[in-house]
């Protein structure tokens with residue numbers, strides 16, 4: 001059977017505005033930027049402000065400013081997830097009509113760490129499901145597929161996860177009414193035509209779940225590349241919670257050089273961000289040639 005023609009490369013950077021970018025998030029930003037430029041693709045910017053309680057006012061503007069100062073120019077207009085509720089509601093409705101979601105009344109403290117045991121999972125999937133219980137609003141869980149979810153990661157190689165055994169049915173709409181990250185990211189990547197996701201390895205564990213959701217919504221699964229996390233002196237992931245120092249934007253070239261080195265590359269001669277990014281894109285293209293020509297993964 002003939003393969004469908006490959007879709008033109010579309011990448012994205014999708015920061016959560018819980019604070020400004022730091023040396024760790026810059027590594028993910030740089031890698032996804034370089035991959036898009038190496039493939040002569042588009043590079044979109046999406047502000048993932050769906051988790052409103054964690055959003056820091058003004059952090060989005062700061063991130064935009066940081067990226068511009070570093071020469072990491074995105075294509076088109078940035079998208080804010082808080083403006084996309086209608087799209088998430090529509091996807092949710094589609095899953096609901098297909099019997100792929102159910103309301104869950106378990107309280108967090110009733111659940112032990114580990115996979116969701118399926119306490120509220122109705123059996124059979126269709127039929128009457130009581131939505132209100134004790135007047136509390138439920139969370140909504142996605143019924144995961146049984147079996148192994150396999151995919152290829154362009155950095156890490158073959159991956160596989162048994163989502164049912166390791167995660168269980170997961171929440172796509174929270175009891176407070178907010179859309180979960182997993183749903184928003186899949187709907188957005190699908191609707192924005194994203195072919196390639198390049199992001200930090202802390203999100204590797206979400207990939208199998210996102211592939212299941214994409215399939216349930218009849219969306220193609222993007223190719224994946226997870227870059228290693230930057231660790232601090234204590235071996236912890238560099239993060240806003242660990243008070244990672246802010247990027248020194250008076251030295252944009254030094255910031256880019258450091259991120260490039262974290263990606264395992266050697267010294268590049270360049271005296272300005274634009275020149276640096278052009279040779280870095282060429283170096284990246286040598287390591288990851290022609291990703292866009294291999295078509296979408298199944």
Ligand code: GLU
Pocket residue numbers: 013014015016048185198199200203
């Ligand atoms: N918003 C997520 C974060 O900042 C990234 C989501 C993604 O790249 O899929 O951690």
